[in-house]
Amino acid sequence: MSTLNSPNMSAASPAARYIGQSVTRKEDQRLLTGHGQYVDDVSQVGMLHAAFLRSDIARGTITRLDIAAALALPGVYAVYTWADFDGVFGEAWHGMLGEMLQVPPPLAITDVRHVGDPIALVVASSRYVAEDACDLIEVDIDAAQAVVEFSTAHLDTDHLVHGAWGFPSNAMVEQPFTSMSPDLDQTFADALHVVECSVRQNRYVCVPMEGRGVVATYSQGRDELDLVCSCQSVHETRNFFSRYLQIPEANVRVTARDVGGGFGQKMFVFREECAVVLASKLLGRPVKWIEDRRENLIAAPHSRNEQGVVRLAIDDDQIIQAITIDHIADVGAYPACPAVINPQLLPGPYKIPRLGFAMAMVWTNTMGKGAYRGPWMFETTAREMAIDHAARTLHLDPIELRRRNLLSAADLPFTSPGLQEFSEITPLETLEQAIAMLDYPAFRAEQAAARAEGRWLGLGCCVYVEPTSMSGPTLATEGATIRVESSGKVVAHLGTTSHGQSVETTMAQIVADTVGVAYDDVTIVQADTQSTPYGPGTGGSRTAVVAGGAARRAGEVVRDKIIQIAAHQMEAEAADLEVVNGAVSVKGTPARSMTVKEVAALAYRFAEQLPAGMEAGLEATVRFKPTRFPTWSNATHLCVVEIDPDTCVPHVLRYIVSEDCGRMINPAVVEGQIFGGVVQGLGGVLLEDFVYDANGNPLTTTFMDYLLPTTTEVPVIEIGHIETESTTNPGGYKGMGEGGAIGAHAAVANAVGDALAHLGIHATSTPLGPNDIHALLVAAGHG
Amino acid sequence: MSTHDISLRDVHVTVNGRERAATVEPRKTLADFLREDLGLTGTHLACEHGVCGACTVIIDDRAVRSCLQFAVQVDGSSITTVEGLAPDGELNPVQRAFMIEHGLQCGFCTPGFVVSATALLAANPDPTDREIREGLSGNICRCTGYQAIVRAVRRAADETAAAR
Numbered sequence: 036m037s038t039l040n041s042p043n044m045s046a047a048s049p050a051a052r053y054i055g056q057s058v059t060r061k062e063d064q065r066l067l068t069g070h071g072q073y074v075d076d077v078s079q080v081g082m083l084h085a086a087f088l089r090s091d092i093a094r095g096t097i098t099r100l101d102i103a104a105a106l107a108l109p110g111v112y113a114v115y116t117w118a119d120f121d122g123v124f125g126e127a128w129h130g131m132l133g134e135m136l137q138v139p140p141p142l143a144i145t146d147v148r149h150v151g152d153p154i155a156l157v158v159a160s161s162r163y164v165a166e167d168a169c170d171l172i173e174v175d176i177d178a179a180q181a182v183v184e185f186s187t188a189h190l191d192t193d194h195l196v197h198g199a200w201g202f203p204s205n206a207m208v209e210q211p212f213t214s215m216s217p218d219l220d221q222t223f224a225d226a227l228h229v230v231e232c233s234v235r236q237n238r239y240v241c242v243p244m245e246g247r248g249v250v251a252t253y254s255q256g257r258d259e260l261d262l263v264c265s266c267q268s269v270h271e272t273r274n275f276f277s278r279y280l281q282i283p284e285a286n287v288r289v290t291a292r293d294v295g296g297g298f299g300q301k302m303f304v305f306r307e308e309c310a311v312v313l314a315s316k317l318l319g320r321p322v323k324w325i326e327d328r329r330e331n332l333i334a335a336p337h338s339r340n341e342q343g344v345v346r347l348a349i350d351d352d353q354i355i356q357a358i359t360i361d362h363i364a365d366v367g368a369y370p371a372c373p374a375v376i377n378p379q380l381l382p383g384p385y386k387i388p389r390l391g392f393a394m395a396m397v398w399t400n401t402m403g404k405g406a407y408r409g410p411w412m413f414e415t416t417a418r419e420m421a422i423d424h425a426a427r428t429l430h431l432d433p434i435e436l437r438r439r440n441l442l443s444a445a446d447l448p449f450t451s452p453g454l455q456e457f458s459e460i461t462p463l464e465t466l467e468q469a470i471a472m473l474d475y476p477a478f479r480a481e482q483a484a485a486r487a488e489g490r491w492l493g494l495g496c497c498v499y500v501e502p503t504s505m506s507g508p509t510l511a512t513e514g515a516t517i518r519v520e521s522s523g524k525v526v527a528h529l530g531t532t533s534h535g536q537s538v539e540t541t542m543a544q545i546v547a548d549t550v551g552v553a554y555d556d557v558t559i560v561q562a563d564t565q566s567t568p569y570g571p572g573t574g575g576s577r578t579a580v581v582a583g584g585a586a587r588r589a590g591e592v593v594r595d596k597i598i599q600i601a602a603h604q605m606e607a608e609a610a611d612l613e614v615v616n617g618a619v620s621v622k623g624t625p626a627r628s629m630t631v632k633e634v635a636a637l638a639y640r641f642a643e644q645l646p647a648g649m650e651a652g653l654e655a656t657v658r659f660k661p662t663r664f665p666t667w668s669n670a671t672h673l674c675v676v677e678i679d680p681d682t683c684v685p686h687v688l689r690y691i692v693s694e695d696c697g698r699m700i701n702p703a704v705v706e707g708q709i710f711g712g713v714v715q716g717l718g719g720v721l722l723e724d725f726v727y728d729a730n731g732n733p734l735t736t737t738f739m740d741y742l743l744p745t746t747t748e749v750p751v752i753e754i755g756h757i758e759t760e761s762t763t764n765p766g767g768y769k770g771m772g773e774g775g776a777i778g779a780h781a782a783v784a785n786a787v788g789d790a791l792a793h794l795g796i797h798a799t800s801t802p803l804g805p806n807d808i809h810a811l812l813v814a815a816g817h818g
Numbered sequence: 819m820s821t822h823d824i825s826l827r828d829v830h831v832t833v834n835g836r837e838r839a840a841t842v843e844p845r846k847t848l849a850d851f852l853r854e855d856l857g858l859t860g861t862h863l864a865c866e867h868g869v870c871g872a873c874t875v876i877i878d879d880r881a882v883r884s885c886l887q888f889a890v891q892v893d894g895s896s897i898t899t900v901e902g903l904a905p906d907g908e909l910n911p912v913q914r915a916f917m918i919e920h921g922l923q924c925g926f927c928t929p930g931f932v933v934s935a936t937a938l939l940a941a942n943p944d945p946t947d948r949e950i951r952e953g954l955s956g957n958i959c960r961c962t963g964y965q966a967i968v969r970a971v972r973r974a975a976d977e978t979a980a981a982r
Contacts (some may be wrong), residue, residue, distance in 0.1 A: 064907075064917075067913040068903070069860015069900035069929050070860065071861070071926075244958065244959070245868065296961055328870075455832070703920040704966075705965070707963075710962055738867065749964050
């Protein structure tokens with residue numbers, strides 16, 4: 036199912052030969068044959084291998100650290116502790132986050148603050164020997180009571196996560212209740228219905244299939260650092276290590292040819308990377324560190340783990356007049372990025388006119404928080420679970436309640452009480468498309484019949500808007516350099532760092548259409564700071580809009596120059612020429628033509644034949660900035676589950692997404708992003724749950740305990756598209772990489788909740804796996 | 819505890835049709851042997867405890883997790899890795915179907931899926947959709963939600979059947 040709303044297609048748009056087509060991916064030949072180049076596939080001459088000794092205590096003081104036996108082991112080159120790195124490095128902040136948020140010290144100084152806190156770094160001839168040496172380090176830690184439960188951590192002044200640094204509270208940020216609407220209190224006082232709902236979203240984590248990793252090569256004579264790393268932004272990593280090592284940016288080269296997933300986890304720079312870089316500098320040898328799975332689970336940035344009490348004021352026409360949230364998020368001990376709810380987004384795609392919020396971020400003795408696909412997504416989880424809760428409480432139809440309050444295209448432009456300006460979105464339209472795909476009345480009839488048979492069927496809904504391509508520090512722009520080589524082949528150098536988003540493919544589609552050449556004749560170069568323009572990183576659903584805008588604008592300049600050269604050569608009017616499939620011809624008279632290769636020959640080899648005053652060569656560099664921020668996309672998710680009353684196992688029977696990401700560059704890529712995001716959100720409800728015990732010991736440190744969805748838990752996912760073009764960028768695109776993960780959590784949780792509702796159960800917290808469902812049943816007297 | 823008093827062993831194997839030999843520590847996993855000693859970095863490690871399937875290779879016609887075997891255990895065996903599925907760059911039917919269906923994104927789990935699916939279809943050339951899903955349930959992908967992977971294996975089975 037697909038509709039196209041195209042308000043802004045200009046006559047000057049290039050012929051879309053590739054844009055809109057599910058062309059095969061440029062990445063695939065190498066990746067399918069085992070010839071990708073991930074960080075662990077890289078070797079350097081003289082390279083050594085690193086392993087970290089990490090704390091198995093959540094909070095405590097290091098009382099003894101003896102590395103003598105480890106150092107004596109044959110094959111060990113160095114064992115570093117904090118004393119070795121103290122004073123060796125400079126500034127430790129990331130451009131997107133600013134100087135206020137420091138990357139923590141590369142190794143623990145006097146005390147440990149979470150399990151996994153790195154204490155020592157061993158560098159040895161192999162990873163095997165390095166791990167042997169870790170076992171030989173003797174460390175004593177005087178353990179103290181850990182702070183684990185986040186919802187009360189800010190009230191605990193006896194146990195302070197960062198007490199050693201003088202912080203008197205576990206609250207990193209505490210914002211008191213803020214009303215965005217002067218009549219908020221009166222509205223709640225006057226409302227026919229006030230529904231309160233406490234929503235808690237569990238801790239689940241990115242789990243890229245490739246963990247973090249780095250190969251650091253410091254050249255002492257040149258003061259140069261060559262860094263191969265598994266990251267989402269080579270340029271911000273370069274800028275970071277320029278400051279960290281106090282050498283010019285040009286002395287740091289960062290590359291990431293293939294990256295095995297990131298989902299936000301690899302957006303920033305890690306203390307482990309700092310430690311390995313310092314080790315390479317001190318040793319004068321290349322050093323490789325490849326994170327193992329246990330490390331990735333316990334010591335790579337965590338995510339979610341937020342709760343909020345949502346209040347809704349609802350009038351007698353089922354119109355939601357106000358929404359508030361009292362929110363608190365766990366950011367762990369050392370947040371890589373304190374990515375939590377953006378309360379301004381709480382009203383989401385609804386016409387709710389009033390808003391208020393309080394929020395807090397608290398430190399705990401657990402792994403620090405980082406970004407994960409839709410880092411602010413708790414606003415969607417909280418709102419959508421609260422709306423379902425309100426519908427159940429007031430005996431309203433949850434779809435009808437949403438229908439009466441959602442924005443539709445006819446309501447736009449609309450400014451929300453959170454001061455978000457919406458246009459070019461279709462929330463109500465996606466809801467209607469999704470419920471048509473489901474056949475909503477038929478489902479409710481089937482559900483009623485199933486309940487009569489003792490079967491528990493449920494439907495969950497989630498509607499959201501996704502702020503994509505945001506401005507923020509560093510994120511507003513992308514650069515592109517596009518060059519037609521003397522062979523006629525085209526190369527585009529982009530600032531992106533793909534970690535699975537098919538960037539080479541989609542950007543090549545844009546370049547091929549814009550310049551007017553074959554897709555196979557376009558090469559994308561990215562993720563190499565030495566040859567590509569600055570880019571802040573691939574994340575935040577921004578590549579199509581921002582990098583795509585840069586590729587388009589640079590391509591237009593190149594195409595125009597091709598036409599100018601050809602017009603001069605062919606003695607034709609430039610306005611009469613077009614570039615199609617590698618040939619410049621007179622429109623309507625394809626026989627009068629010359630190839631782009633011939634034009635390129637003039638540009639480079641026979642420049643004396645160029646028009647007077649024209650610069651030789653055939654390339655352009657552009658930095659592109661969208662006309663507005665953010666670029667909004669939107670979607671509706673529907674999920675149908677059936678819970679087995681005997682085993683409490685929830686099975687997802689159907690999953691439907693109706694989404695609007697503007698013009699699609701490559702529908703298979705769009706759908707692939709949705710599929711993957713949905714399954715991550717689904718996993719976070721039904722299977723994935725990162726658990727600490729009361730002492731801060733992580734209990735889910737393998738894939739036997741931290742359960743990821745597999746082929747047998749995932750249904751066929753059905754997708755409908757509405758394509759409302761965005762005017763923030765010339766292609767009409769909207770970002771969409773995170774939406775699947777944003778919408779799925781609430782949709783799946785609401786489906787489980789609906790399946791249990793007739794038993795008098797209000798499920799408003801996740802996870803909702805079999806154990807959790809069983810506990811709810813027992814609590815409701817159905818045990 | 820003496821951790822370094824380890825005698826080395828010779829391992830002779832046939833990998834992707836070529837006879838290979840190396841001298842390794844007995845504790846070296848097959849996966850590390852393939853990657854480090856033979857330079858076959860297409861076999862990926864994503865959990866190293868036998869759950870995710872990224873390191874799957876074919877040993878004497880059976881799909882095996884190379885992180886759970888020691889190299890010395892496969893002495894004398896015949897091994898096919900992902901690099902051996904398309905020896906001349908010509909994709910095998912499973913690889914071709916993955917490309918057509920967009921059955922991969924970041925590509926890190928892909929070698930394991932392609933090897934597992936190739937072994938699955940060799941053992942069961944005409945699987946039901948259910949058998950495909952069960953046959954691949956020992957491989958984890960974090961990007962694709964499995965939708966296009968299942969479609970790709972279906973396509974590979976159907977096209978192979980049509981060509982017979």
